[in-house]
Amino acid sequence: MLSDGDxxxxxxxxxxxxxxxxxxxxxxxxxxxxxxxxxKEIPLEVRRAAIAVECxxxxxxxxxDIQDNDILRYxxxxxxxxxxxxxxxxxxxxxxxxxxxxxxxxxxxxxxxxASVAHIALCKGQGMELQWxxxxxxxxxxxxxxxxxxxxxxxxxxxxxxxxILAGGAIPLCRRLFIPTHVRWE
Numbered sequence: 001m002l003s004d005g006d007x008x009x010x011x012x013x014x015x016x017x018x019x020x021x022x023x024x025x026x027x028x029x030x031x032x033x034x035x036x037x038x039x040k041e042i043p044l045e046v047r048r049a050a051i052a053v054e055c056x057x058x059x060x061x062x063x064x065d066i067q068d069n070d071i072l073r074y075x076x077x078x079x080x081x082x083x084x085x086x087x088x089x090x091x092x093x094x095x096x097x098x099x100x101x102x103x104x105x106x107x108x109x110x111x112x113x114x115a116s117v118a119h120i121a122l123c124k125g126q127g128m129e130l131q132w133x134x135x136x137x138x139x140x141x142x143x144x145x146x147x148x149x150x151x152x153x154x155x156x157x158x159x160x161x162x163x164x165i166l167a168g169g170a171i172p173l174c175r176r177l178f179i180p181t182h183v184r185w186e
Contacts, residue, residue: 010094012091013094013095024159026053036168046163049166052103053155056118059092060122060126063088111166114165122150124150
């Protein structure tokens with residue numbers, strides 16, 4: 001479902017997406033949709049949204065590895081270690097674009113809104129971590145939890161919320177199921 005292309009960046013992005021990782025986020029999206037609808041066959045729009053969520057996650061990992069100067073991820077060389085930082089940045093960016101492109105094909109503005117809210121929250125959480133790395137100091141448990149809740153939780157939470165939306169769940173249902181820390185319902 002990724003865009004066609006055999007250019008070097010798309011090739012690296014596809015390879016990165018096709019790794020043997022667990023893919024919890026797309027699984028949570030599909031499982032949420034299935035639990036609410038009771039259906040077993042997953043429609044195209046749910047598959048697109050699930051792949052979009054994985055695109056966002058993989059993009060965030062590529063960018064995180066660059067920012068943290070990590071050379072290994074999943075026991076393998078990181079994208080930027082193998083191909084260089086400029087290619088790594090571009091691979092992360094193309095995956096973000098692919099994620100938003102796939103969500104746009106679902107024709108549901110709420111999906112785009114929630115994905116963008118989660119994306120912004122994740123970036124702010126990463127920013128908190130980066131700020132700490134520039135000015136290291138002893139961390140309180142509260143600060144560590146705040147960073148994780150802002151950086152890690154949105155990627156899982158958006159999977160659940162998108163699954164509810166795709167199942168036809170109203171925004172009040174999302175409020176009852178989750179305790180969002182960053183979502184502002186309009």
